Amino acid sequence: MQSRTVAVVDRTANIQVAAHELVAARFSFSGTSPYAPDYIFVNEFVKRDFLQAVVGECAKLSGGLATNGSDEKALEVSKVDNRVTALRNSDPNARVVLQEKRMAVVDLIARDRSVLAKKSEAPVMVVHAIRSLDHVIDLVGGTAEEPALAAFHFSNPASGKYLSQFIDARVSFVNHVSREILVGPAFPAGHGIDPEVRYPGDLFALQRPAFINASTSSVLIGDALSSSSNATASKLCAEATAPLAAMKRSPGGGVGFFEQGFLMNAGLLLTTTISVTSISIYWLTRQRRALW
Amino acid sequence: MDDTFSQIRAAAIDGRAINIFYRQKQLEQLCNALIKRSPEIREAIAADYGHSPTEIAVELHSALQSVKRDYESLRPDEEHKREYLIAAGKDARSVKKLAGIVYVQPCTHTLFYSVIVPLSAAIAAGNCVIVLVSNTQPLVTDDRILTKSLSWRTTCGTYRPFYGKSSHLRWTGTLSPSPKTLLKTRPYYTQPSS
Numbered sequence: 092m093q094s095r096t097v098a099v100v101d102r103t104a105n106i107q108v109a110a111h112e113l114v115a116a117r118f119s120f121s122g123t124s125p126y127a128p129d130y131i132f133v134n135e136f137v138k139r140d141f142l143q144a145v146v147g148e149c150a151k152l153s154g155g156l157a158t159n160g161s162d163e164k165a166l167e168v169s170k171v172d173n174r175v176t177a178l179r180n181s182d183p184n185a186r187v188v189l190q191e192k193r194m195a196v197v198d199l200i201a202r203d204r205s206v207l208a209k210k211s212e213a214p215v216m217v218v219h220a221i222r223s224l225d226h227v228i229d230l231v232g233g234t235a236e237e238p239a240l241a242a243f244h245f246s247n248p249a250s251g252k253y254l255s256q257f258i259d260a261r262v263s264f265v266n267h268v269s270r271e272i273l274v275g276p277a278f279p280a281g282h283g284i285d286p287e288v289r290y291p292g293d294l295f296a297l298q299r300p301a302f303i304n305a306s307t308s309s310v311l312i313g314d315a316l317s318s319s320s321n322a323t324a325s326k327l328c329a330e331a332t333a334p335l336a337a338m339k340r341s342p343g344g345g346v347g348f349f350e351q352g353f354l355m356n357a358g359l360l361l362t363t364t365i366s367v368t369s370i371s372i373y374w375l376t377r378q379r380r381a382l383w
Numbered sequence: 384m385d386d387t388f389s390q391i392r393a394a395a396i397d398g399r400a401i402n403i404f405y406r407q408k409q410l411e412q413l414c415n416a417l418i419k420r421s422p423e424i425r426e427a428i429a430a431d432y433g434h435s436p437t438e439i440a441v442e443l444h445s446a447l448q449s450v451k452r453d454y455e456s457l458r459p460d461e462e463h464k465r466e467y468l469i470a471a472g473k474d475a476r477s478v479k480k481l482a483g484i485v486y487v488q489p490c491t492h493t494l495f496y497s498v499i500v501p502l503s504a505a506i507a508a509g510n511c512v513i514v515l516v517s518n519t520q521p522l523v524t525d526d527r528i529l530t531k532s533l534s535w536r537t538t539c540g541t542y543r544p545f546y547g548k549s550s551h552l553r554w555t556g557t558l559s560p561s562p563k564t565l566l567k568t569r570p571y572y573t574q575p576s577s
Contacts, residue, residue, distance in 0.1 A: 123492040274445050276490040276497045290504035296479035303469050
């Protein structure tokens with residue numbers, strides 16, 4: 092079973108860009124790409140703007156979608172219908188924002204989290220509101236055990252860093268959807284992902300290195316093993332047990348919380364006392380001179 | 384089918400595809416055949432998938448650029464030098480042995496791309512390739528075009544198409560080049576992985 096592809100739209104995202112990219116990702120090539128986002132998690136504060144932008148982008152797109160023979164169209168329409176019906180069955184509160192013959196946008200409320208685990212090939216965009224970055228990280232992590240196939244994050248770079256670090260996905264893209272990956276199958280698992288090269292040559296070849304020159308450490312060890320004298324052994328041990336050159340770290344910490352309070356109060360008290368005392372001494376001295 | 388499989392095994396054991404000039408020639412012929420047939424391919428994709436003309440063009444472009452890039456990665460002079468590193472007294476850290484036989488099971492999304500790109504990458508690495516192209520999908524036109532492009536060579540057993548038992552295509556995103564199993568046992572294609 093293929094893992095799902097997720098997308099996150101944060102409050103700090105550029106909504107137009109996010110809508111444009113995600114509509115392209117979901118509905119290009121009839122929405123069958125494994126990298127088309129299965130679930131789009133949108134921050135509740137920007138969800139309405141995002142859905143409006145998506146509807147606008149879909150309108151632009153359906154102008155450009157080609158018409159073709161009736162067989163394929165019927166198959167596609169049934170795929171869309173089946174998926175929308177399945178979503179509505181699993182979540183009665185789901186709201187269908189847009190449903191056309193070849194695309195649909197559904198707003199999922201999903202009290203039951205397991206709805207979000209399923210992967211689908213139909214060109215249906217499923218949107219789910221989230222409360223915060225931590226909420227979506229918990230949601231994605233809690234609904235599947237294997238890493239997501241890909242994740243698209245739309246936010247400012249700092250949040251993008253946080254999301255890409257903690258949402259486990261084989262490849263993450265921040266603020267854009269790499270169009271090259273929408274063509275063709277998913278990248279081979281377990282190998283590095285370079286969007287420009289789908290199948291690197293290393294995939295089909297086995298490493299068979301051959302060495303003709305002995306490395307320096309090999310020479311050293313060979314000498315040591317063949318000499319069998321105490322001097323070599325003790326030299327090696329001395330080198331091994333030389334102290335570690337530890338990196339100097341700053342002590343950190345700084346002034347503690349309670350120490351700060353103490354020092355501030357002490358400072359205030361002392362300043363007040365000293366200034367009052369000195370002024371009163373000065374004043375008394377003057378008065379005493381006057382009294383005498 | 385048995386005959387074809389044993390021919391492929393023979394080709395793999397011979398190491399026919401290791402020769403870099405042979406690989407170059409194969410890729411040249413593949414590329415030229417695809418270029419020659421590209422109008423038919425585009426029509427077939429349009430008929431089977433209903434993608435827009437730009438999407439078809441993108442798929443064609445990505446696939447052919449991939450083939451051309453694999454072709455350009457074949458450099459006979461460097462390959463020769465790499466082969467003779469040990470003879471020249473230098474360490475050969477990055478010498479590779481090819482996998483032998485690569486079995487490609489494409490996915491239904493953008494079938495053309497998912498057949499051509501791993502095929503050319505595997506050939507460029509010097510392997511013999513078995514491509515599973517099923518008859519029972521509703522993509523017969525595409526298959527015929529593909530097999531026509533691939534079977535221009537009749538002399539070498541590596542590209543003869545065979546129509547085996549029907550097995551409906553399941554999606555796999557990964558390839559499974561397991562050379563040992565394929566060379567030792569009868570290489571019937573395995574159940575589609577789910």
